[in-house]
Amino acid sequence: MSSEITICRCEDVTEEDVVRAVREYGLTTLDELKRVLRIGMGPCQGRTCLRLAARILARETGRSTSEVMSLYPRVRPPIIPLELGLAALLEGGDGGGD
Amino acid sequence: MTERLDVAVVGAGIIGSATAYYLAARGLSVAVFDREYVTAGATGRCPGGIRQQWSTEDNVRLMMKSVEIYEGLSEELGAEIDFHQGGYLIVAKTEEERRRFEDQMRMQRSLGLPVRWLEPGEIKEMVPQLDVEGIGAIGAAWNPTDGYANPFKVTYAFASAARRLGAEFHLFTPVRRVVVEGGSVSGVETDKGFFGAEFVVNSAGAWSREIAETAGVSLPNRPYRHEILATEPVRRFLEPMVISFHDNVYFRQSHAGAILGGWGDPNEPPGYNLSSSPKFLGRFSRLLISYVPGLRSVRVVRQWAGLYDVTPDAKQIVGEVPEVAGFIQANGFSGHGFMAGPITAKLVAQLISGEPLDLPIEGFSIERFRRGETGREASVVG
C-alpha cells in the first residue's frame, strides 16, 4: 500500500513517510503531520501536499477525507513569498494575519 | 477512570513531554494531557536556540547541564534531533554592553564555559556576510558550544520514548481543573473525565497561570506575543546564532538553509494575541538586511507568532508550591524553555521520585517572589 510516491515536493516527503509517521506517533490531524514532516511549510504552503496527506491520514485513521480536511492548518502569511527588501518597506500595523 | 496515576502532566510541549519521559524511565505511571497536540504551544513556534551565556549563575549552570544532555540525546532517545553546536554570537553595540558582557563572561568562564570576546575583525572572519561596521558592532561575546536543535524532532522524540516506557498521552483533552483535597492535589478534571494522581505537573506554558488558578494558586506569569519568520532556503553561510540585546533581535540558519529569526517588540502588551503583524515583518526585515545586506532579495515564506510565559524576573518557576502538596510548577520560561527543557524535566522527575537533584532549584522557587528576593535574568530578548 505505502509507496515511494512523493506527497510533498518542497520537503521531499513520500507516502511511506506519511504512513510511518502516522503509525509511529499516533497522529490524527494535519497540524501534527505538518509539524512532524514539515509538509506544507515550504514556499507552496501546502496547496497540494496537504490534500494528498489528508487522504492518507483518513485511510490510516478510518475517517473520511472531509473530516480530516475540516481541521485544516492555518495558512501563514505572506500568502505569496515576499522579498525581504520589499517587506522592509512595511510600516506599523499591529494585527492581521492568522 | 484507570487506577490512580503517579503523575498527571498538563501540557505536551518540550517540558511536559520530556518530564513524561524522565518519569516513565523511573517506573512511575504518567499521563500527559494537552488540549491540542504535541508541540502545539510555544515549543512548536520557537527556533530551537540553545544558549549557555546567561547573566545569572543558576541559569548558566542549568543550560550547561542541558547542553550535556542534548549532546547525548539523539543516542539516548534513538532519534535524530538535528542538534548542532555552531555557537552563539552576541553582538555588543555600546561600551556599556561591552562592560556588562565582560563581567558576565568572567562569571561564565569561572563555571567552565569556553566563552570569549571577539573584536570586530574576528566577527568578520567568522561570518564575512555580517555588516559589522554597518550595524555598529564594537565586538561580540562568543561561545562555540551553544547551538540549536529541532524543537519538533526533540519533542516528538521525548514523547515517543515516553510512550514506549508506558506513559499515556491524552491529546485534544483540555484539563479543566486541578483538583485539590485537604491541601494536596488529588488529580485533574479533564474533558475525558477525572484522573486521580499523586502529583500534578503544571507545564502548560503561557497557560500555566490559568491552570494554577484552578487549584487556588496565583502565579505572577504573564503571556507576551513574540513574532518570528522563516525565509526560503539559501546556501549555507551562517554557522552561529546571531543575537543582539540592544536591537532585541536574533537569527540563525536552519539545517535546510532557511533563515529563522525574530524581533521582540518592547511595547508588546501582555495577552494571548497570536496574530502576525506587518509591523513585525517590516521591522525585522529592515534589521535583518542591516545585519546581512546580501539577504535583501531572499524571500520570506512564513511568518507566525508564539507566546512567552514571562515572570517578573524573567526566570522560570520550578518546584512544588508550598500551599498545595504535590502540585509542581515547571513554567515561566520566557524565551528559553526549549533549551532548559531536558534538564528541567529531569530535575522535576528527580524531585517527584525523591532522588537527589543534579542541580539545586531553590533559585527557581516561587517563594522568591513572595520574599522579594529576585535576581533578574538580564540576558533576554524580551
Ligand SMILES: Cc1cc2nc3c(=O)[nH]c(=O)nc-3n(C[C@H](O)[C@H](O)[C@H](O)COP(=O)(O)OP(=O)(O)OC[C@H]3O[C@@H](n4cnc5c(N)ncnc54)[C@H](O)[C@@H]3O)c2cc1C
Ligand atoms: C518566537 C519564539 C521564539 C523562541 N525562541 C526560543 C529559543 O530560541 N530557545 C529556547 O530555548 N526557547 C525559545 N522560546 C521559548 C520556548 O519556546 C518556550 O519557553 C518553551 O517552548 C516552553 O515549553 P513548554 O512545554 O513549557 O510550553 P508550550 O510548548 O507552550 O506547551 C504548553 C502546552 O500546554 C497546552 N495547554 C494549554 N492549556 C491547556 C489545558 N487547559 N489543558 C491541557 N493542555 C493545555 C498547550 O496546548 C501547549 O501544547 C521561544 C518562544 C517563542 C514564542
